[in-house]
Amino acid sequence: MSITLDSKIPEGPMADKWSNYIASQKLVNPANKRKFKIIVVGTGLAGASAAATLGELGYQVEAFTFHDSPRRAHSIAAQGGINAAKNYQGDGDSVHRLFYDTVKGGDFRAREANVHRLAEVSVNIIDQMVAQGVPFAREYGGMLSNRSFGGAQVSRTFYARGQTGQQLLIGAYQQLARQIGLGNVTLWNRTEMVDVVNIDGRCAGIVTRDLLNGEVTSHSAHAVVLATGGYGNAFYLSTNAMACNVTAAWRAHRRGAAFANPCYTQIHPTCIPQADDFQSKLTLMSESLRNDGRIWVPKNPDETRSPDQIPEADRDYYLERIYPSFGNLAPRDVSSRAAKRAVDAGQGVGPLKNGVYLDFADAISRLGLDVVWERYSNLFEMYERITGEDPRVVPMRIYPASHYTMGGLWVDYELQTTIPGLFCAGEANFSDHGANRLGASALMQGLSDGYFVLPYTMAPYLSEWLNKPIPDTSHEAFAAAEAEASDRFARYLATNGTRGPDHFHRELGKIIWDYCGMDRNKAGLEKALAEIPALHDEFQKDLNVTGSDTSVNQTLEKAARVDDFFELGMLMCQDALVREESCGGHFRSEHQTQEGEAKRDDENFAHVTAWEWSGDMAAPIEHREPLEYEVMKFQTRSYK
Amino acid sequence: MSQTLRRGPVTGTAVKKPPAKNKPFLLDLYATAVGKKYVMAITGLIGIGFVIAHMIGNLKVYLGVVNEGGERVYDADVYGEFLRELLVPILPRTYALWGLRLLLIAALILHLHAAYTLTLLNRKARPVKYQSPRDYEVANFASRSMRWTGIIVLAFLAWHLADLTWGWVNPDFVRGAVYRNLDASLSRIPVAALYVVANVLLGIHLFHGTWSMLQSLGVNSPRFNQWRKAAAAGVATLIVVGNVSFPVAVLAGVIEFDGDAITCCVEGEHK
Amino acid sequence: MSTLTNITLKVWRQDGPDEQGRFETHQIPEIPAEASFLEMLDFLNERLVAENKEAIVFDHDCREGICGTCSLMIDGRAHGPQHGTATCQLHMRTFASGDEIVIEPWRAAAFPIIKDLMTDRAPLDRIIEAGGFITAATGGAPDANLIPIPKPVADASMDAAACIGCGACVAACPNGAANLFTGAKIAHLNLLPQGQAERFQRSEAMVETMDEYFGSCTNHGECEAACPKEISIDVIAVMNADYLKSKLKNRKSLSRT
């Protein structure tokens, strides 16, 4: 399959593109909708909202998740909030400003038309979620409350305590549950998608594995939506849930879907630092804490006093010092790198000297303990549960960790991948955040894709297939894909080596974190590109998976996911290597200003890099989608 | 209710066929566990009402002898007579009392039936028990022993009726002579002990029962939620203290039947 | 950094839903106090795999107390000894060197054991499918600030909505009842102005679906004590009241005519 990257951006002025698109697109009439079967893989915000809406519209929908219930998807863990250009606070917000902030925050590496659409529908999302019963925080007058978030100068973030993702996902899940109850959506839980099947140049369905009994089966459909989340777990230690993985997107990639910008990964500045070698994941402390907490490190690397004993004069509030206008609210990548510099300079705090302080003492004396507690109680309690320290008394310790992946399957304006009939939504696609995502924008994007974009943009593709027969699962391509998948799982079981998949994942994650993490350079990336295949060889020879393939086998599930992370890790490093500039979450130390700030190269790199699978993980094929800016003008991000 | 693991796709789970005929409201309500708990609560409330009234009525024994229409009688006996005369002349004598008794009997039967069916349901809800010891945090003796306190109190009720209503187990029984019968029965130390124990168990049953009733009836308002437990403790204490005082008072000689002190109702010649 | 030594684990192993289960004993010679309980199990599992034995199957995902996947009965308590804490947030510092820790799966007819410590909690989803939603077709919603919601109401609704659907309430309940879960879901939606239109239909459908799978509430309060989100049993009273009201309003027969 040769790849052409046609972004299908509609004609017209930026602000009218989406409404023009809706007005002129082909529709599927209500009676015909039920003739179409759509598979939605993933039931996070993007998947659940898409499946529910498509089911509500009348399509026959089959939803797949490897979780036991749709409500467990990783979206549940989002804490801080969701953006929308409602301007309820009257502080000058508008669709244009949200659009502007997102493109700028993404360091001019996002597609303008997509971002504008996202900003437009952001307002509908809040209306929709409130109507569904999401108990967003309210003011005493009964109106919705907002907070501000990193990278924005307006208060446009809606939140439900520190559990916004949970409340939104429960909202979307309830809509999905309703459709399941009504019989419009069929749910396949504890079922993992392990391959995509293409027939005659279009996506014809998927192959799945039942996690309870290992059965591999096929499902055909008119169209397939992947809403399978991000690949942050490639780093092993990340804030993602344990089961997050790249398999669905990666298998689609191997079947012809281009993978865009894999090196754009976001490191979140406020996570709890690693405590010991047993650590299985890192916990995020919502960025909203930066609204009231002040970040500092001791000026003296050999500081031994306890934090409350260190006088102001000996503290370095480095974000406030370097970025006076944004201060503690500087964007994620900027504050992450600043923390890394402090720790690398030996100013780190905590037993392993691997963190910086996030201090609430000033906020408590300014607002009173009650107000601070009301805002952050659940985060404070969470922190105390994990570390055994009370942030009201001792400043929190934080450090950056892998958190979100802006890269993902390449999609056009309609969210269709380079495989016709295969769509991709939510964190799994690359679409809206460019090289860096602003806080509280991922939830917005997931819900926008699922509720308000896909239900429109799938119609043109589907309408082509009206009343035309599509191959069912008896087609030989399905049988071949099933056999391939079964063989793969049998192979993991038969390797009979000495080390479990977690061991390899940890080693792999360390390579990727060290060389393709917060700070990248040519030598390091080349080193990683040599080390990953070597480790992968060992993986193939020395993997040990115990148990069988006929009942639940979490070791086997993990082995397959780690296998895909190896190939993805290679692509991340290759992408990072060819992108000879620093932008957003991608920081190449060769490309920085004298003050250590990222140096973007708009001349040569204002494009999306979309990779095609060549069959050899060391030699992917590079394609480029140039980014043209109609409305925005390139400018250097400055948060000073 | 099955314990088998169902696999495969899920769809149309809430599309149910409507039942052929609507059940009458009360039966419909009684069909679910929450509905049965309403029945438990309401019948329990009737029971609590009875027990409190019964206890207050019995307090009359402390008033001893009074002058009633020129005759010296025990106030408790007058009260007994009052109950039989209730609502006369609207109703013939003892009709109202029987009405109340029937209500109590019906409530008791419903209470028992609901308890029985709910117990069966709960057994089925966990066919395989935990294989290691449970560490209960708040489920207390009262809540965990409702079945046993209930059964024992029921047995005691039977004895109590045989003792003081029908007189089968009270050799000194005289129909209608409340004060005298009470003294006669409770002067026997084992019987007095039985009353004390049974009333303490009744109190335990009512402690959880009263609180549970408020919860089952959905009596829930932030204004008095914190008082619900206290109210339950209050009701239970009131009953136990009141009822246990009788055997204690009899044994202590505070309640002592004295045939000479009264001019009426001696030795069974009751009018 | 302190370390715990000589932990003895008694873990329930069961090969499948219909298989006979048994306790298996494992020693953990040393584990940092900072490690989480599940990290301790990860460590054990890696050792088991290295010894060519099958790893212990247990459900988990987010490991930050929000997805509700983790579900272990630890020393006779659902989610272990620490209040308001899901299994995944339990840290080894809660235990002491030399402790014996017993781990069992949730047990209820509605939660059949899939394998080892993993159970199937799908009936909780069935309850939601029956009515745990507000019908709001995508795209037709009015402005979000159209209906002001008093802060105390939004807060009370949020308190109930915090439920993570873990099923600890069922596991802890001596009767295997799911009233706390169902009550929380009903309270979340029934308290909001948006939830009023379907309030009685919802209460009736959810309670009746709950009845098909679970035991009955006898108001012990064990659920509240086990709930990692510390949801109050007041939500059960809310559910009971609304269930009766829905029966009285008899919407069901009205809608069937």
Ligand SMILES: Cc1cc2nc3c(=O)[nH]c(=O)nc-3n(C[C@H](O)[C@H](O)[C@H](O)COP(=O)(O)OP(=O)(O)OC[C@H]3O[C@@H](n4cnc5c(N)ncnc54)[C@H](O)[C@@H]3O)c2cc1C
């Ligand atoms: C700790 C944390 C906090 C965050 N906080 C915020 C925040 O405050 N604001 C914000 O905007 N964003 C936040 N984010 C980011 C945001 O939560 C995610 O980007 C977003 O929820 C992703 O949603 P999704 O629907 O794309 O994917 P997910 O929610 O990850 O869902 C993926 C789904 O796909 C299924 N799946 C995956 N692979 C397969 C397969 N092979 N077969 C079958 N099913 C599969 C899974 O079962 C799951 O249902 C946060 C992220 C983290 C990690």
Ligand code: SF4
């Ligand atoms: S009510 Fe509490 S214990 Fe029950 S499912 Fe919800 S969070 Fe878990």
Ligand code: FES
């Ligand atoms: S693993 Fe998500 S709540 Fe414990």
